[in-house]
Amino acid sequence: MKILITDVLTVTMDPSGTIDRLNLLIEDDRFKSVSKSGGASPNGDRTIDGTNLLALPGFVNGHIHCDVTLARGLGDGLTLYEQDHDSFVSQKGWFKDQLDGEARRLSRLLQYAEAVRGGTTFICDVPFWHYKDDLVSPFEEVGVRGAVVLDYRKNFLTGEPVEEKEYFKTAQTLRNAGILPVVELPAEEDFETPLLLRLYRRACDLDAPIQLHLAETVWRIELIRKRYGGSPVRYLNEIGVLSERIIGSHGVYLDDGDITMLKESGAKIVNCPAAEMKIADGTAPVAALMQKGVDVCIGTDGALWNDSADMFREMKVLMLLQRLAFGAGSMPPERVIRAATIGGARVFGMQKETGSIEEGKHADLVLVDLDRFHLVPHYHGARSNVLELITGCATAADVHTVIASGKIVVDRGRLTTIDEEALKKRCQDLACRRFRDLD
Ligand SMILES: [Zn+2]
Structure with missing residues (x-):
């Protein structure tokens, strides 16, 4: 055509x-x-x-948990720690318990549809549950390209690992469909050197990038300092994992030494400014990262933490937050648009294929x-x-x-790819049945 x-x-x-x-x-x-x-x-x-x-x-949306979209707006007013450990949300587990296979599939379709309608053409989906879910057809049905980050666990709540053979099979299925598989490392509270090294080798065997939630919150940073005596970035560098494969999500608490290590190793950062403001993570040094030449892109994060996937709004939030923290000249518009487009392509190693308008x-x-x-x-x-x-x-x-x-x-x-009204109705009906009357 x-x-x-x-x-x-x-x-x-x-x-x-x-x-x-x-x-x-x-x-x-x-x-x-x-x-x-x-x-x-x-x-x-x-x-x-x-x-x-x-x-x-x-746009490249570099970090978004698409299997929880039907829980949009829930858990508001809580930090990440409170959501996970110390609130009615964690005690009742209600947004997790309600997200069965059908709800996760509709969540993905809804999130992809919202993203594409707003100009996103590449999504990096970070599912909480991927085991036995159909990860390919939602991309194809909506008509978007992307990456899927694969947790090493069947269920992050139980910790039971996916068998390596199964994991490789899932990665191959994604690749056959033109979707980039990404190996997920655990968040900092679950850092164990042998596990991290095993998953790093797995990423090398698959020739895949690696994603982890990196330096997002104070409590995780403190945990790593106590256990390993330094920052998460230093620790990953010491064990030989920090490399150009690494895509660190958030990167809120990074000092000058961390930024230098990220630059020298070729590691990248996906920043999610609206989510980091909403759950009061903090302000990431995005301006400094970009000035030092670290590849940075933008993610909207999942609907529980943002709650929208509007990349225009995300660009504005990033620009304003950086300026408030680091000065009016710290984040020019061109740099923000770069992060949302060609910067995102660079983070996922696709800069020769997409991210700019070129013959x-x-x-x-x-x-x-x-x-x-x-x-x-x-x-x-x-x-x-x-x-x-x-x-x-x-x-x-x-x-x-x-x-x-x-x-x-x-x-x-x-x-043009899906019946918008039918999808909205199915999502509306199911979410009301699952969430509206929960106490
Ligand atoms: Zn995340």
């Missing part, structure tokens, strides 16, 4: 940093040509008039409707306000069209 988008104000996020009115020609799953507007005659199966649209690379790359693209009060005026010349509009004004609801690997998955604000 050929799609031509004409005269569209485009932020390419390629190395040249081009912002200009361009014609974008997509053929099959790739950008065939990216050229100055003017002169292109409609020669596609579909031509989109881009005059009042803004084009951006599709030959996967056609992963968001078109934003500029015909909105909050996006007027928009201009790009000697002076430009385009990047500021993206990070400060636009929201997921302004997304007009999303193209993922050359396929139109959102067309004028509607998902």
